[in-house]
Amino acid sequence: xxxxxxxxxxxxxxxxxxxxxxxxxxxxxxxxxxxxxxxxxxxxxxxxxxxxxxxxxxxxxxxxxxxxxxxxxxxxxxxxxxxxxxxxxxxxxxxxxxxxxxxxxxxxxxxxxxxxxxxxxxxxxxxxxxxxxxxxxxxxxxxxxxxxxxxxxxxxxxx
Amino acid sequence: xxxxxxxxxxxxxxxxxxxxxxxxxxxxxxxxxxxxxxxxxxxxxxxxxxxxxxxxxxxxxxxxxxxxxxxxxxxxxxxxxxxxxxxxxxxxxxxxxxxxxxxxxxxxxxxxxxxxxxxxxxxxxxxxxxxxxxxxxxxxxxxxxxxxxxxxxxxxxxxxxxxxxxxxxxxxxxxxxx
Numbered sequence: 001x002x003x004x005x006x007x008x009x010x011x012x013x014x015x016x017x018x019x020x021x022x023x024x025x026x027x028x029x030x031x032x033x034x035x036x037x038x039x040x041x042x043x044x045x046x047x048x049x050x051x052x053x054x055x056x057x058x059x060x061x062x063x064x065x066x067x068x069x070x071x072x073x074x075x076x077x078x079x080x081x082x083x084x085x086x087x088x089x090x091x092x093x094x095x096x097x098x099x100x101x102x103x104x105x106x107x108x109x110x111x112x113x114x115x116x117x118x119x120x121x122x123x124x125x126x127x128x129x130x131x132x133x134x135x136x137x138x139x140x141x142x143x144x145x146x147x148x149x150x151x152x153x154x155x156x157x158x159x
Numbered sequence: 160x161x162x163x164x165x166x167x168x169x170x171x172x173x174x175x176x177x178x179x180x181x182x183x184x185x186x187x188x189x190x191x192x193x194x195x196x197x198x199x200x201x202x203x204x205x206x207x208x209x210x211x212x213x214x215x216x217x218x219x220x221x222x223x224x225x226x227x228x229x230x231x232x233x234x235x236x237x238x239x240x241x242x243x244x245x246x247x248x249x250x251x252x253x254x255x256x257x258x259x260x261x262x263x264x265x266x267x268x269x270x271x272x273x274x275x276x277x278x279x280x281x282x283x284x285x286x287x288x289x290x291x292x293x294x295x296x297x298x299x300x301x302x303x304x305x306x307x308x309x310x311x312x313x314x315x316x317x318x319x320x321x322x323x324x325x326x327x328x329x330x331x332x333x334x335x336x337x
Contacts, residue, residue, distance in 0.1 A: 047293035050185060060258065061293050064284045089291040091191040 033073050040069055040079055044086065045094050053096065190291050190310045197224075197301045198289035202279035205256050205264055212253070212279040214305065221331045223252045223324075224299040225275070225315075226287060228259045229267035231295040237314035238271050244320060245274035250300075250328045254278030257287050257295050300324055303335045 038055055044065075046057035054062050054069075065086070072082050086094050098104045138146065192198075201213035214224075225241065227234040245252050254275035256264045261280060268278075281287050290299065300309040309327055311319055 047188060061284070064258075064288060068285070068288055088191060089288060090293065091188060091291070093188045 029070070030074075033070060036073050036079070037066060037070050040073075040082060041066060043083075043096055045096055047090060047094065186294075187312050188293070190307075190312075192291055192307050193310060195307060197299065197305050197307045198286070200279070200281075200286040200289065202255075202281055202286060205254070205261065205278040205280045208261070208280070212277055214301075217253075217301065218305055219303050219335075221250055221300070221302055221328055221335065223250055224255055224290075224301060225252055226255045226257050226290070226292050226295050226297040226299075227278075228257045228295050229263040230259065231257075233314050234296045235271070237296050238274070240315060240317065240320070241274040242272045244315075249325060251276045255286065255290075256280045257292065258282065258284045298324075300327060302331045 041054035044054040046052045046054050046059055046062045046065075048059035048061050049057055052059075052062075054065055069082055069086075072085065077085075083095070087099075092098045092101075092104070098107065100108055197214055199214050201211050201215075204210045204212050227237075241252060252274055254277070256278045258281065261282075264278070264280070268275075279286075284292075290297075294312070296314055298311040298315050299307050302308050308331065309324060311324075315324070
């Protein structure tokens with residue numbers, strides 16, 4: 001029993017993964033500024049470890065960029081201004097959600113285009129199949145034969 | 160017959176896209192600063208902190224700004240090439256010493272040689288942010304009007320130097336002398 005409890009405890013601890021030092025609020029900083037910094041840096045990519053957000057990354061550059069953003073927030077810059085400051089230097093790549101511009105149209109709308117194309121192909125296929133099936137109504141002779149067979153069937157049911 | 164070839168064509172298209180995508184280095188992020196004015200800066204010189212160096216001083220010249228640091232391993236690989244290229248006097252190479260300790264940086268240059276006309280010390284990396292630096296080494300080629308014409312992410316290789324940087328330098332000098 002004890003072992004099971006230990007095992008669960010170990011799993012709980014390991015299950016948390018390596019939490020890493022959170023890049024969250026720095027003590028002694030204005031919490032409102034830190035909140036905005038946290039929200040902004042979640043949307044931004046760390047260029048050193050590209051699959052990490054600026055909020056999570058411990059890379060030196062990420063720290064510098066957080067410092068830069070913090071200073072700009074304190075200087076009264078809007079989020080939009082800060083984002084354009086960063087994209088002017090690092091390009092759209094720094095944004096996890098790229099802006100909708102002609103160069104990103106394919107990225108944003110490509111999946112929908114493929115979906116619509118898929119529907120189009122599906123509908124065309126269904127219509128083709130419907131057209132391919134030719135209705136062949138029974139002639140009166142065939143109808144009579146069928147009737148005979150059906151009525152005869154009831155007699156043979158004992159078999 | 161064509162109907163059966165469509166999936167094959169689609170598949171080949173997919174293969175081509177994936178082949179291109181997988182052979183690209185995701186660390187090479189295209190810089191939005193190409194053909195934009197090089198951000199202005201004035202920084203203390205590494206070897207003589209009482210003097211400053213500013214990008215504006217380089218107006219009218221084609222020059223190279225190489226971002227380096229003593230802690231940067233790849234810079235060490237790149238270094239012998241820079242020394243060699245500096246000797247050819249093809250284009251002046253200036254250094255941006257990125258987030259480094261002054262003593263370490265000077266010792267590094269003393270040990271390995273100094274290819275730079277001078278290095279400017281960007282101790283807290285602020286100027287590097289203006290230049291969109293996200294690693295070292297990075298190299299910028301800046302023209303007479305102070306416009307960034309080329310950026311190399313990672314070390315300058317002999318191939319990049321001979322086939323991209325040198326022709327561009329020659330071209331810019333030709334235009335400048337006209």
